[in-house]
Amino acid sequence: xxxxxxxxxxxxxxxxxxxxxxxxxxxxxxxxxxxxxxxxxxxxxxxxxxxxxxxxxxxxxxxxxxxxxxxxxxxxxxxxxxxxxxxxxxxxxxxxxxxxxxxxxxxxxxxxxxxxxxxxxxxxxxxxxxxxxxxxxxxxxxxxxxxxxxxxxxxxxxxxxxxxxxxxxxxxxxxxxxxxxxxxxxxxxxxxxxxxxxxxxxxxxxxxxxxxxxxxxxxxxxxxxxxxxxxxxxxxxxxxxxxxxxxxxxxxxxxxxxxxxxxxxxxxxxxxxxxxxxxxxxxxxxxxxxxxxxxxxxxxxxxxxxxxxxxxxxxxxxxxxxxxxxxxxxxxxxxxxxxxxxxxxxxxxxxxxxxxxxxxxxxxxxxxxxxxxxxxxxxxxxxxxxxxxxxxxxxxxxxxxxx
Numbered sequence: 001x002x003x004x005x006x007x008x009x010x011x012x013x014x015x016x017x018x019x020x021x022x023x024x025x026x027x028x029x030x031x032x033x034x035x036x037x038x039x040x041x042x043x044x045x046x047x048x049x050x051x052x053x054x055x056x057x058x059x060x061x062x063x064x065x066x067x068x069x070x071x072x073x074x075x076x077x078x079x080x081x082x083x084x085x086x087x088x089x090x091x092x093x094x095x096x097x098x099x100x101x102x103x104x105x106x107x108x109x110x111x112x113x114x115x116x117x118x119x120x121x122x123x124x125x126x127x128x129x130x131x132x133x134x135x136x137x138x139x140x141x142x143x144x145x146x147x148x149x150x151x152x153x154x155x156x157x158x159x160x161x162x163x164x165x166x167x168x169x170x171x172x173x174x175x176x177x178x179x180x181x182x183x184x185x186x187x188x189x190x191x192x193x194x195x196x197x198x199x200x201x202x203x204x205x206x207x208x209x210x211x212x213x214x215x216x217x218x219x220x221x222x223x224x225x226x227x228x229x230x231x232x233x234x235x236x237x238x239x240x241x242x243x244x245x246x247x248x249x250x251x252x253x254x255x256x257x258x259x260x261x262x263x264x265x266x267x268x269x270x271x272x273x274x275x276x277x278x279x280x281x282x283x284x285x286x287x288x289x290x291x292x293x294x295x296x297x298x299x300x301x302x303x304x305x306x307x308x309x310x311x312x313x314x315x316x317x318x319x320x321x322x323x324x325x326x327x328x329x330x331x332x333x334x335x336x337x338x339x340x341x342x343x344x345x346x347x348x349x350x351x352x353x354x355x356x357x358x359x360x361x362x363x364x365x366x367x368x369x370x371x372x373x374x375x376x377x378x379x380x381x382x383x384x385x386x387x388x389x390x391x392x393x394x395x396x397x398x399x400x401x402x403x
Contacts, residue, residue, distance in 0.1 A: 010200075011201075012205050013036060057124070057153045066376070091158075112151070128151065187209075187211075227337065
């Protein structure tokens, strides 16, 4: 018989949202169990293959205002949190360079027009800087003479996704996080079989929680929207002959292409976006488009070594916005729908989710409306799920020493 261990919080899923939440909660004094269907390297998550760019202004050209606001708040959090991790993680805020080929110059007005329509005007005024060819060469000498114009989005940044995933987990474990790996497909009802009792379950499974996002209701009437996966493809190469110093976005008529330099001459090139649940290996067409784009940016990419051709599905809601659902009766909080913006918005989203969890542990009867969560109106929904087993209150309500 499996011995039962009691925790304040059980977190389902050890992707980016799960690790960020675990790190925040254990540092606040909670007893936390992190349960993951795969292993500790995080290779099953979309966060593991992403470029981890922190570019709220650039994303405003294809996203909603809420993503920009969440992104700005999250970049501030990343700046603080990276410095609090016990091991170094590559993090920079040297801006994003946007360039284009002559045949795609019509994309520039579309890009800047959408940006000005969505992003706060003061943000655009402070960060958007037009460059001539000389200016492009000054900030990226490797691109000197290759592009007669460009845009610099000042203050934007990036980090090392895999280094951050490792550091967050390592720090949380040091603080007392209990981990269960290779647990298979799990949900809140499966925790007793794993010997875990929790006061609150925080579900960060992404697409693994699809079923839970189709059977909830608001006020007992309105059916809430579901969740789907959007296929994204990313290439990782080693290119020691290319010396870029910041992420570069190449305007493209079908989807935004980025080339993000990482430590040790690594580059992440992405990303396609396909309305598909297919998880099969990358197609030749996608590989050619991404690699050809990199080669068109700088011919030295022609000698780069292809290390990985990655495919992942991004958990996406119909409105392409993140959501937090709170079932106070079942004591379950669910975070999902980070779409292509995971690294950009996860700190602010998980900060709000953890505020809800702490309120539930403290016995707040309206945990979904805690003040810290209200800074993002509409993101948090109170729901009552059908078929969710009640969790043992003995493990949690009021028992966590949170601060």
